[in-house]
Every structure is written in C-alpha cells, then in structure tokens.
Amino acid sequence: MHILFATMLQTIQENPAYSDTRTIWQHMSDALHQSLYRVLSLLIAVLPGILAFFVALALFAVIGVVLSAALRRALTFLKFDERISRNRVNVEWAPTSSPTALVARVSFWGCLLLGLIIGVSAFDASYATGPLSVSMLPYLTHAVGAILLLIAGNLIARFLARSVLIGAVNAQLQYARFLSLGVKWLVLVLTAAMVLDHLQVGGHIVELAFGILFGGIVLTLALAVGLGSRDLVSRSLGTHVDRVADRGMPPQSDSMTGAPESIRHETIRHF
Amino acid sequence: MATANTVSETQTPSAPSRASLLVFIAPMATDQMESILRSLTALFPADELLIATPNDPVGNAFSNLRQVPTSVSNAVWPIAATDFVNVYRIAKENDARGILMLGPGADSLRATAIRELANAVLESQCDLANPYYTLPPHTALVNSAILYPLTRSLFASRIRFPLSLDMGLSLRMAERLANAGQRFVSHNQSDAILWPVSEACAAGYTIEEVNVGPRMLPQPAEPNVNAILTLVTGSVFSDIEAKAAYWQRPRRLAPEEQRAPETRAEDGAVDVIPMVEGFRLAFTNLQEIWSLVLAPNSMLGLKRLSVVEPAAFRMPEGLWARIVFDFLIAYRLRTMNRGHLLGALIPLYLGWVAGHMNVTAAGTSAEAHIEAQTAAFEADKPYIVSRWRWPDRFNP
Numbered sequence: 001m002h003i004l005f006a007t008m009l010q011t012i013q014e015n016p017a018y019s020d021t022r023t024i025w026q027h028m029s030d031a032l033h034q035s036l037y038r039v040l041s042l043l044i045a046v047l048p049g050i051l052a053f054f055v056a057l058a059l060f061a062v063i064g065v066v067l068s069a070a071l072r073r074a075l076t077f078l079k080f081d082e083r084i085s086r087n088r089v090n091v092e093w094a095p096t097s098s099p100t101a102l103v104a105r106v107s108f109w110g111c112l113l114l115g116l117i118i119g120v121s122a123f124d125a126s127y128a129t130g131p132l133s134v135s136m137l138p139y140l141t142h143a144v145g146a147i148l149l150l151i152a153g154n155l156i157a158r159f160l161a162r163s164v165l166i167g168a169v170n171a172q173l174q175y176a177r178f179l180s181l182g183v184k185w186l187v188l189v190l191t192a193a194m195v196l197d198h199l200q201v202g203g204h205i206v207e208l209a210f211g212i213l214f215g216g217i218v219l220t221l222a223l224a225v226g227l228g229s230r231d232l233v234s235r236s237l238g239t240h241v242d243r244v245a246d247r248g249m250p251p252q253s254d255s256m257t258g259a260p261e262s263i264r265h266e267t268i269r270h271f
Numbered sequence: 272m273a274t275a276n277t278v279s280e281t282q283t284p285s286a287p288s289r290a291s292l293l294v295f296i297a298p299m300a301t302d303q304m305e306s307i308l309r310s311l312t313a314l315f316p317a318d319e320l321l322i323a324t325p326n327d328p329v330g331n332a333f334s335n336l337r338q339v340p341t342s343v344s345n346a347v348w349p350i351a352a353t354d355f356v357n358v359y360r361i362a363k364e365n366d367a368r369g370i371l372m373l374g375p376g377a378d379s380l381r382a383t384a385i386r387e388l389a390n391a392v393l394e395s396q397c398d399l400a401n402p403y404y405t406l407p408p409h410t411a412l413v414n415s416a417i418l419y420p421l422t423r424s425l426f427a428s429r430i431r432f433p434l435s436l437d438m439g440l441s442l443r444m445a446e447r448l449a450n451a452g453q454r455f456v457s458h459n460q461s462d463a464i465l466w467p468v469s470e471a472c473a474a475g476y477t478i479e480e481v482n483v484g485p486r487m488l489p490q491p492a493e494p495n496v497n498a499i500l501t502l503v504t505g506s507v508f509s510d511i512e513a514k515a516a517y518w519q520r521p522r523r524l525a526p527e528e529q530r531a532p533e534t535r536a537e538d539g540a541v542d543v544i545p546m547v548e549g550f551r552l553a554f555t556n557l558q559e560i561w562s563l564v565l566a567p568n569s570m571l572g573l574k575r576l577s578v579v580e581p582a583a584f585r586m587p588e589g590l591w592a593r594i595v596f597d598f599l600i601a602y603r604l605r606t607m608n609r610g611h612l613l614g615a616l617i618p619l620y621l622g623w624v625a626g627h628m629n630v631t632a633a634g635t636s637a638e639a640h641i642e643a644q645t646a647a648f649e650a651d652k653p654y655i656v657s658r659w660r661w662p663d664r665f666n667p
Contacts, residue, residue: 159608162560166614169553170497172545176556268409268541268624269488270496271503 049126053119060115068108075100146195153191157184175225182221189213291319292389293367295341295358297349297374297436298325306378307385308333314386323361346462347491347502349374349436352452353461359449362442369393370445374436376489384483391479392439398476399467400439401430402483408637409541409628410488413500415641416623417595418507424592424648425511425655426472427522430480433468434503437483440467447474464506473517480528500620501613508602508613519656524649541632546625547581553618560615564601569593576622586626588647594619595648596655604662 075081084099120140161184168176193210196202202209292315296307304326311320317335325343339361344351350372362370369392371385384402391400404411414432422433440448447470455463471478491499511518554577562570572590579585598616602609630640 162608162611165556166560166611169549169556170614170617172549172552174552176552180556268412268628269407270413270624271411271488271491271499 046123046126049123052122052126056119056122057112057115060111060118064108064111064115067111068104071107072100072104075103142199146198149195149198150191153187153194157187157191160184160187178224179221182217182224186214186217186221189217291315291368292393293321293323293358293362293365293370295354295370295372296322296324296326296377297354297372298343299375299378301327301329303376303378305329305332307373308336310378310382310385312336314382315389321361321365321367323358344462346464347499348434348462348464349489350465351461352455352463352465355445355448355452355465356456358440359442359445362445368442370440370442372438372440374489376487377437379485379487380437381484384481384486387481388437388439388483391481392441392444395479396441396477397439397479398441398444398474399471399478400481401432401468401478402435402437402486403431403480404435404486404488405482405484406486406488408631412624412627413503413620415637416591416620416627416644417504419641420592420645420648421507421511421595421599422466422468423524423645424652425518426469426514427524428468428472428478429525429527430468430478433466434464434507436486436488438467439481441476444471444474444476447471447476464503466507466510469510469514473514497614497617500617501610504613504616505602505609508599511599512603515659519659541628543584543625543628544581546621546628547584550584550618550622550625551577553615557615557618560607560611561619563606564612564615565594565597569597573619581625582629584622584625585629586623588644589651591619591623591644592647592651593654596651596658599655600658600662603659 080100080103081098124140161180164183165176165180168179173179189210193206193214196206294311296304299307304324308322308329311322312333312335320336322336322338323341324338325341328338328340341357341361342353344353346353354372358370358372361367369389371389371392373380373385377385388400388402391397411432414434418433419431422428422430444467448465448467451465451470452461452463455461455465468478554573558570561573565573569590572587576584576586576590594616598612601607601612606612627637627640631637
C-alpha cells in the first residue's frame with residue numbers, strides 16, 4: 001500500500017522524469033524514416049552484390065559461348081565424331097547429341113555454372129557484410145537442392161509411369177492407366193515431401209501429411225488392383241488347377257514349358 | 272544352291288594339323304549332339320573336321336573327332352557375339368577353310384542340308400551360306416513381320432531368315448563377324464546378337480541361300496516373349512543405325528530364286544481375339560506415346576483399326592511398313608527411352624500378327640502375304656531414307 005501511494009504521488013509531480021512534447025504522428029514518421037533508412041541501406045549494401053552476380057553470370061556466359069564455339073570448330077576439324085563412332089561398337093549418339101555437340105554443350109553449361117557460383121558467392125559476401133549480417137548462401141543452396149530434387153522427382157515419376165503403363169498394357173491389364181497414374185503420384189508425393197523437408201518448411205506437418213497421403217495412395221492402389229483383378233486371379237488359378245489335373249503332373253512342371261509368360265498364343269510361334 | 276557333296280569321303284586315320292571344316296555346335300542335349308556328330312562323320316572325313324562346342328565331350332564312339340571346348344555363353348539368342356569371336360580364333364589357329372555353325376536343335380536338320388551348307392562355303396566359295404527353312408506358316412513371325420522386310424528393303428537381300436540358327440562362313444566372313452563381335456565383347460556385351468547378312472552385304476561378300484528343308488526351332492532361353500522381342504528388334508535397329516551409310520544408297524535387289532514349296536497350316540483356327548483385344552487396350556492407353564513416334568496418318572489408320580471386328584481385323588501393309596520405319600527413326604533420334612519405345616511396338620506387332628492370321632485363314636498363302644508386306648517396305652524406302660537424312664523436316 002505504501003508503495004502504491006508513493007507511486008501516485010510521483011505521477012502528480014510538476015516536473016516529471018520524462019516529458020515528450022512530440023505528437024504520435026511524429027513518432028510514426030520517425031519510425032517510418034528509420035525503417036526506410038534501414039531498407040535503403042540494405043539495398044545499397046546488396047546492390048553491388050546483385051550487380052556482381054549479373055556481371056559474373058553474363059561474363060561467364062559469354063566465355064561459355066566462345067569456348068563452346070571454339071571447341072565445336074576444333075572437334076569438327078579433328079573429326080572427333082568419326083573417331084568416336086569408329087572406336088565404339090554401338091553408335092548410340094543421336095544426331096542432335098553427337099559427341100562434339102555434347103562436349104560443346106558441357107563446356108557452355110560448365111562455364112555458366114561457374115559464373116553462377118561466383119556470382120552467388122559475391123552476392124553472399126556483400127550481403128553478409130551489410131547492415132543485416134545474415135548469410136543467404138545456405139538458404140540459396142537449399143533452394144537449389146530443392147529445385148534439383150523437384151526436377152529429378154518429376155523425371156523419375158514420368159519414367160516410372162511410362163514403364164508401368166507399357167508393361168501393364170503388354171501384360172494386358174485393363175487397369176494399366178490407373179496403375180501408371182498411381183505410381184506417378186506416389187513418386188510425385190514423395191518428391192514434394194522431400195522438397196519441403198529439404199527447405200525445412202512445415203516441419204512435422206509435412207511428415208504427417210506425407211505419411212497419410214502415401215499410405216492412402218498405396219491402400220487405394222492395393223484395393224483397386226486387388227478388387228479389379230479378383231476375377232483374373234481366380235480364373236488364372238482355376239485354369240492352372242485344371243491344367244494340372246488334366247496332365248496329371250505336379251504344378252511346378254508347368255513353368256518349364258517355355259511358353260511366353262505374358263502373351264500366350266498356343267498355335268503360333270513368334271520365334 | 273549347292274547340292275553335291277564335293278568333299279572327299281575317304282577317311283584318313285592320322286590326325287592332321289589342319290582342318291578343312293570347323294563345326295561349331297551350340298549348347299544342346301547330349302543325344303542331340305551325338306546325332307549331329309553321327310551325321311557329320313557320315314558326311315565328312317573325320318580328319319577334316321574340327322568340332323568346337325561348349326558341350327561336354329560325348330562317348331568313345333566319336334573319339335576320332337577332334338574336339339575343342341569353347342566357353343558357354345548365357346546369351347538369350349543361341350549364337351552370340353562371343354561365339355563368333357571364339358570360332359574365328361579356333362579356325363585361324365587350325366587353318367580351317369570354312370566354318371559351319373549349328374544352333375540348338377540342329378539335329379532336326381537333314382544330313383544333306385548340313386552338307387550343302389558346308390559345301391556352299393568350301394566349294395562354291397561363297398562367304399555366307401544362310402539356310403532357308405521350311406517352317407509351318409505360323410512360325411517365326413517376328414522374322415516375317417520385321418526382320419525379313421527390313422533386311423530386304425534396306426540391304427537389298429532376299430535372305431528369308433536373316434537371323435538364322437545355322438550358317439556356313441568363309442574365313443574372311445568369320446573374320447569380319449569376329450571383328451564385329453570383338454567390339455561388343457570389349458564393351459562387355461558378349462551376349463549381343465550379330466547380323467551376318469547385313470555384315471556380308473556391307474562388306475560386299477557373296478551370300479548364298481541354301482534350302483535346308485524343315486527344322487525344329489527351339490524355344491528361346493528367355494520365356495518372356497516381350498523381352499526377347501525387345502532384344503531382337505533393338506538389336507536389328509542398332510545394326511541398321513550402324514550401317515546407315517551403306518543402305519541409304521539405292522541398290523538393286525538380287526533376282527528371285529526358286530524356293531521350297533510352302534507348307535500349309537494343318538489347323539488354321541488361331542484365336543486372334545486376345546491379340547486384337549491387346550491391340551485395342553494399347554490403343555486406349557498408349558496413344559500419347561505412339562503419337563510421339565507415329566505420323567498423324569498412321570494414328571488415324573490405327574484408330575480405324577481399333578474399331579474393326581476381330582474377324583475382319585487386318586493391318587494394311589503400308590501402315591505396318593510406316594509404323595516400323597517410324598519406330599526405327601524414333602530409335603535413332605532417341606525420341607524416348609529405347610526400352611519404352613520397343614515396348615510400345617509390341618501391341619502393334621500383335622496387331623500385325625492378328626491381321627496375318629486372318630489373311631491366311633481367308634485362303635491367302637502366308638508367304639504371299641509376307642511378300643506383299645515386304646513389297647510395301649521396299650516401296651516406302653524413300654520415306655525412311657529422307658527421314659533418316661532430314662529427321663526434322665517432318666516431325667509427327
């Protein structure tokens with residue numbers, strides 16, 4: 001109680017310890033000015049880094065073009081393609097990707113990648129010494145890694161989907177497209193989860209969501225394939241049992257007849 | 272065509288250092304091997320024979336025959352690149368004048384057929400003696416649909432079985448094949464298939480087709496027909512790609528020779544419904560992939576086919592030729608993964624087989640249909656040549 005009274009008496013003093021005569025607008029204006037100053041300072045600090053990034057990229061792109069053209073000319077002059085195809089057994093070079101073209105492309109993209117690394121490094125150095133001394137490089141490398149993961153995941157998803165589709169069609173499965181789509185989405189979901197995890201976005205939510213989605217897709221596929229091919233399996237088993245009964249031989253000997261697995265046409269021979 | 276046995280039939284007891292004929296016998300059962308050796312000893316003097324085989328040595332009955340063991344290859348196709356390499360090495364070491372290669376099931380060949388194959392290289396001085404088998408109509412359909420038409424239209428060779436199981440080789444032909452095989456072996460592809468007919472054509476060597484009559488064709492080691500079809504088609508496409516400089520030039524086809532009469536099918540009732548259904552299923556699901564490879568006209572043709580009743584199903588010859596050529600171009604350009612590409616060809620091939628069955632069931636002879644098919648390939652050769660040279664000019 002004594003403390004409370006003492007405080008009340010202090011507040012009604014004629015000369016307070018702190019007096020501010022400025023209005024709230026002035027405070028806001030100050031805050032805005034300081035914020036603008038900070039952002040502009042940051043931009044001024046970062047701008048050389050951005051410029052350095054673009055200059056490095058452009059410079060190495062030009063070097064890459066020149067180097068690639070020079071290599072292309074030199075290898076064409078040396079008949080590099082002919083030498084390679086003479087020494088190799090299978091000419092596995094498509095016309096659009098001859099060895100010369102490949103070397104030229106690799107040199108160009110190598111230069112570009114070098115320029116990118118140098119540019120990012122310069123940008124990072126200028127950023128780290130600025131007013132907000134936080135290095136961006138780890139985030140950038142994570143982002144690049146995530147993009148690479150995304151590209152690889154997409155490619156693998158497409159490849160596997162196509163493989164499953166063609167294999168299933170050749171095995172004459174009616175649900176070939178469904179199976180292919182299922183595999184494709186499985187891989188895509190896995191890729192998305194890996195990308196988010198790599199970017200450290202979402203934390204446990206991503207893991208949980210991925211588990212639910214992945215499990216859901218697998219369960220759906222299993223149910224669909226299981227229910228869809230129930231007749232096929234029972235028919236196949238029935239035929240197998242009938243055949244064994246007719247021939248009076250043990251079941252394992254059937255697999256030794258050498259008949260084609262997926263395409264069984266008894267009266268014709270493909271080879 | 273060689274008919275007379277001009278090899279001396281007098282047998283000398285001493286074993287000379289050189290052999291006239293090197294006989295390579297592919298892996299097979301002992302009784303089959305014995306049967307072949309019996310035929311060989313009846314046909315040729317034992318001292319002029321040298322047997323190279325990965326099979327175990329047979330009993331004392333053939334102790335007068337010199338046998339050289341060769342390595343066993345686990346290749347899907349019975350005679351692989353490594354066999355050609357080994358055979359040439361042995362032939363060179365023993366100064367052989369000719370080589371006879373006999374594949375699995377060669378015991379079903381007539382003795383005279385073996386003799387004629389050998390004489391073609393020993394006496395007629397031809398470089399490659401390729402057999403003409405008399406087979407039932409619904410046999411070796413991959414050969415009839417793809418291998419024979421491609422070989423004839425591109426390499427201007429009438430050899431009916433470009434991928435035969437038996438053959439006769441001159442020493443220089445064996446050397447060429449060994450060189451081709453060595454390149455595969457050095458790249459760890461010793462199981463690769465070699466194409467003697469196209470090799471002989473590219474080298475300008477003489478080829479003779481020997482009518483050997485009926486032969487039992489063994490089942491391939493690989494039971495999955497999809498896998499072996501992909502392997503063989505991929506191999507022939509690769510070979511065509513490697514010899515593009517040769518076949519792009521126009522060449523005159525050799526005059527037709529008299530062939531053995533065709534055997535008729537005893538039971539013409541082949542169920543084409545599964546094949547047609549397979550084709551329809553593929554048309555529903557693989558359109559996206561086919562449209563990357565085939566021209567719009569071909570896709571339209573396939574669309575029309577997909578609604579035809581199984582009994583009336585027939586793949587037009589021109590359409591099939593265009594499909595194979597477009598797949599060949601896509602294989603070369605790597606339009607998509609090659610495994611996927613060849614897998615996507617299988618349902619189309621089954622469609623051709625269904626059509627072929629219907630045509631033969633309607634009374635047309637199988638050979639007549641195959642010849643018509645081959646003529647369509649020949650007529651479409653300008654298309655493949657122009658697309659090969661300028662693939663970007665027309666992009667389906």
